Amino acid sequence: MSGAKRYDEHTRLVEAMAETLGVDLAEETMAGRWTPEDMSATVNRCMGCTDPAQCKGWLTDNRDGAKETPGYCRNKDLLEAMRTRLVSA
Template identity: 40%
Template sequence: MFGARTLNRHAALMNRMAETLGVDLTEAMAKGRLSSEGWREAVVRCAGCDDPSACLHWLSEQPAPEDQAGAVDEAPHYCNNKLMMARLREELGLAETDAGGRV
């Protein structure tokens, strides 16, 4: 398995990716869109990446989340959490406009 240092590094990397994509992981958890187990699994998927330097490079080319007019549309094709991030973007967008009060 992975050591604490590796998992912490990838948790930070995953959070930066989420911010770049406009995904608020804290909000996703609060709204029941992402469980704590799902978050842990995502960190492990990130830690299992074959080339985290490609992710670091990609993120370095993106504007800081607070400087963006809009979030980047999708994670790079090699991101192990690309599908999860896309799902959360969609679900959080739906949750904001769902008139039925669904969360």
Template identity: 40%
Template sequence: MSYDSKREAHTQLVLGMADRQGLDLQEMVLRAEISEEQFELAVDRCMGCTQPDACKCLLDSAGPALELPEYCRNGDMFGALKPK
């Protein structure tokens, strides 16, 4: 898998996991609620994960809401961005 295709796969995982937390990260970037750098750092953290296949399976099998797995490297960020 090329670097670009790996990065795209992890971008989709980040967006999918965020969506299941009620977060539209792309919209948040457009509204300057988070920076593009913060989004790219989230993708970088995801790329360092050893369990992307497990996340893909979770996203493919879960309903509209999904509890983040404990190993999610973006859990803190998602938690901080969730509406209170």
């Protein structure tokens, strides 16, 4: 898979994981709490994952939402902190 396709795949995974947790990255961007640099860093961490297929399966199993990310997610702490902030707001 080319570098650009791989980056796009992981961008979709990050967006899907955020959505599954109830985090709207577009809204976070408009509110100034999420930048293109944040997204790039998050996608790059995701690209370090050795098993994106496992993530895809988890996302399919949790399409109705989840309260926490799977333990293996390289962005677990970041996404859960965002979710917690939004829930408590």
